[in-house]
Amino acid sequence: MAEDHPLDPTQQSLWRPLRLLQASMDADIARIYAEARIDGLKPSFAMELLRLHAAGPMTITELAESVGRTHSALSQKVAAMRSAGWVQTIAGDDGRSKKVTLTDKARGVVGRLAAEWRATEAALTDIEAESPYPLSRVVSDIERALERKSFRDRIAEKLAEDPAWG
Amino acid sequence: MAEDHPLDPTQQSLWRPLRLLQASMDADIARIYAEARIDGLKPSFAMELLRLHAAGPMTITELAESVGRTHSALSQKVAAMRSAGWVQTIAGDDGRSKKVTLTDKARGVVGRLAAEWRATEAALTDIEAESPYPLSRVVSDIERALERKSFRDRIAEKLAEDPAWG
DNA sequence: AGTGCTTACATAAGCACTGTTACGATGCCG
């Protein structure tokens, strides 16, 4: 009998709704991209293209650092973007490095890309305004709380207190 | 021209920090699981195992509905859980269906599984308490806002207002 | 009983995404 069992902790969860919420918003963003029908443009390219547009040509390694990935990951991404016609790689100052630059095709769409990004942010701002609690504050508060003590350490501490964990 | 020195919209983003925050918290949860070293237990199994523990044996289809996936996805997941020794499938009332039930091995760890879940929630509650703005309220406020108008529609509206979208 | 529809499940193949490790090639610099 289910009533004998402990309550399902997954039923009164805050973490899960947060995940689901974000997943559904992510899906909506993906939908916007899909509807925009910019041929061959993957949403995951947007960040890099906007960065390159804003900061100008960069080497692979610079780009990798700027988005927090390994050079290898970025090398592959740049290759994909290149074969989709969004970027070119041209010789850099240093013979070893190559500057990644936007193609004309890319320059033709970054405006819309930026518009999409702004629209997403604006929509989020509107949503935020419909709640008395500012999302941006909550995010930065949580970030600061995690700087004081990491989420992992917090969970580990709670676990240590739980007799069922023993 | 603005295009000579374009602002990078990705630099003043709320959406991205939110994603990164959640990703890093997710990674911490995964780390807790990894440290627990419950042999062969994937974090993605936890939900289903706790559900089964709380609600008792269910068919694949019931389980699929309960977590919002297709039966095929769950069929594969159950197969993986079965071969890892967490569940058994026994004949159901209906000859077509099978009840998924926890094994003794699984019953031996659901307590710790539930403890992990509770610890995660408790850690989150503590973090929430360190901010004057309740995360849970923000989440439900946003959910309600999105019921009124979907994120997709909001973005689309913002886009329509943006001359750069053309 | 036979026919055909529906339900429940299993399985195979494939895809999208993301990343890693390892290795090699090339160029820079002391």
Added chain:
DNA sequence: CGGCATCGTAACAGTGCTTATGTAAGCACT
């Protein structure tokens, strides 16, 4: 020259889903 930095690429890892197909059981109707 030797060692380091930069980049490219191949091979692989792995999750988690979808689609398509197959199989078996129930079920309604005749």
